[in-house]
Amino acid sequence: MTLLAPRPVHPGRAQGHLPRLLAGLADGSRAGLHLHEATFGPLPLPAEPASAAARRAASRLIDVVERSGLTGRGGAGFPTGRKLRSVAAGHGPAVVVANGCEGEPASRKDRLLLSRAPHLVLDGVALAAFAVGASQAYVAVHAGEERLAAGLEAAVQAREVAGIDPVPVRIVRVEPRYVASEQTAIVQRINDGPGLPTFTPPRTHERGVGGRPTAVNNVETLAHLALIARYGNSWFRQAGVPSAPGTALVTVSGSVARPGVYEIELGTPAGEVLMIAGGPTERPQAILVGGYFGTWLPAEAAWPAPLSHPGLRSVGAAMGAGIIVALPESSCxxxxxxxxxxxxxxxxxxxxxxxxxxxxxxxxxxxxxxxxxxxxxxxxxxxxxxxxxxxxxxxxxxxxxxxxxxxxxxxxxxxxxxxxxxxxxxxxxxxxxxxxxxxxxxx
Ligand SMILES: Cc1cc2nc3c(=O)[nH]c(=O)nc-3n(C[C@H](O)[C@H](O)[C@H](O)COP(=O)(O)O)c2cc1C
Ligand code: SF4
Missing domain, CATH: 1.20.1440.230 (NADH-ubiquinone oxidoreductase 51kDa subunit, iron-sulphur binding domain)
Structure with missing residues (x-):
C-alpha cells in the first residue's frame, strides 16, 4: 500500500539494499533541494491539502506507516504510526516537532542527517504535519550548533521559495544539556518555559505546544517516514527482519578502525556492524549498546546480538539511539x-x-x-x-x-x-x- 504512485529509490536498490537514508551522499556532499529531488523524487503530497481526498490520503499515510512497522529512532522505539494516529485524533490543529537535538554525546547520526540530507528530514516533517493535520512545525536543535541551524534555515527557505511545505517550519534552539532534548522539555521550551522535562500527564500527544496535540519525532524517524510515503510499507519491510523492519543509522566508536555513522539493516549482529566499521583495533572487552541510558555487554555476548529492539531485549539491552562503542581491553x-x-x-x-x-x-x-x-x-x-x-x-x-x-x-x-x-x-x-x-x- 502506498500513498501515491511509488518511484523506485535508485533503480537496483529497491530490493531493500543499502543505502536508503544515505542514498546520494556517497561523495560526502550536502544534498540541496535539487539533488534531493533527483534522488528521491518530489514530496508526495496532494496538490490541495484541504480537500476531502487529501484527508483520506492523510489517513492512508498513517495506515502505511503503521503497516511498515516503523518505530522511533530517538531512543524508546515507540511505534511511529500509533503516535501519529493519536495526535491526529486530538482536538484542534496539531503541531509537529522534529527532535534533532541529539543529546547523546556518543551519537552523530542526527547531525549527519540534518547537515547532509536536510530535505529528507524536512519532507518527513511535512508528511507528518499532513498526516496529523498540523498547522505548525518545528525542528529542534541544540543552541550553539549554529552551522547546523543556519543550514536548516537555508533549507527551509529554499522550500518556502519552491512552495513545498504545507505548514510553516521554524528552527528552535534548545539548551544543550542532556535532559533538555527530552520531548516534554522541548515542548516547554517552545512554549517559552524553562526547557526542562515536565511531569506528565497531560502527555505531549494530547496537549503539547500551545496546548495542542503535538507529535514529537526524532529526525531519523521522520526521514524514514519520507521514504515510506514514497515507496510504501512493503518496500520498507524488504530491509531488516520481520520483528524489526527497515534500516537504522548507528554511530560506531571506540576501538574500531573507522568510527562513524553507518546505515544498517535492523537485525544485523553487533559484531558485523563493528566489522563494517573497520573491525576492532584492539581486542574489545565490552560493547556499550544504546548510549548513556544503554547497556554494557561483554564482547562475546554482544558480538552475535542482533541490533534491533526485540533482538537486544533478549540479551537485556536496548537499541536506544543506535550507539555502539567498543571498549578496548586496556580501558577500565x-x-x-x-x-x-x-x-x-x-x-x-x-x-x-x-x-x-x-x-x-x-x-x-x-x-x-x-x-x-x-x-x-x-x-x-x-x-x-x-x-x-x-x-x-x-x-x-x-x-x-x-x-x-x-x-x-x-x-x-x-x-x-x-x-x-x-x-x-x-x-x-x-x-x-x-x-x-x-x-x-x-x-
Ligand atoms: C533525558 C532524555 C533525553 C532525550 N534526548 C533525546 C534526543 O536527544 N533526541 C531524540 O530524538 N530523543 C530524545 N529523547 C526521547 C524523546 O523524549 C522522544 O521520545 C523522542 O524524540 C521521540 O521520537 P521517536 O518516537 O521518533 O523516537 C530523550 C529522552 C529522555 C528521557
Ligand atoms: S524530570 Fe525529574 S527525573 Fe527527569 S531529569 Fe528532571 S529531575 Fe530527573
Missing part, C-alpha cells in the same frame, strides 16, 4: 561508567529526588569503586542505590543512568572485585573512550 569500564554517570547526574534537572540526591550519590559510589577501590562494599552500595533510584523520576533520566550503572556491575564484575582487593587497575589512566561534553573532546 568502571572508570568509563563513573565518568558518564557523573555527567548524567550533573545534567539532570534536579527537579525530583532521584536526580537531586540519588544520581550524585550513585556517581560518588561509582567513582569511589573505580578510582579508590571502593572499600570492599562498593558494589553492594551501588546496587542498593540503583534500587532506591529506579522508577522514581518524573522522566526516564534516572532510570537510564541506573541501567548503565547496573549493566557495568554485571559486565565488569571481575574488575569490581579486583578494584576492591587491590585498588584501581591501570585502565583508569588510559584516555577516556566515552565522550563527555565539557571534558576533553576525543572525536
Amino acid at each position: 569500564g568502571l572508570a568509563e561508567t563513573a565518568r558518564v554517570v557523573r555527567y548524567l547526574a550533573d545534567e539532570s534537572a534536579g527537579q525530583c529526588g532521584p536526580c537531586a540526591f540519588g544520581l550524585p550519590a550513585l556517581a560518588d559510589a561509582l567513582a569511589d569503586l573505580a578510582y579508590h577501590g571502593g572499600r570492599g562494599d562498593a558494589a553492594e552500595r551501588i546496587s542498593r542505590l540503583i534500587r532506591l533510584i529506579e522508577g522514581r523520576g518524573a522522566c526516564r533520566h534516572p532510570d537510564g543512568a541506573t541501567q548503565l550503572a547496573g549493566s557495568a556491575l554485571a559486565a565488569f564484575g571481575d574488575d569490581a572485585r579486583w578494584h576492591g582487593r587491590r585498588g584501581p587497575c591501570h585502565g583508569v589512566q588510559r584516555p577516556p573512550v566515552l565522550p563527555v561534553p565539557g571534558d576533553v573532546e576525543y572525536w
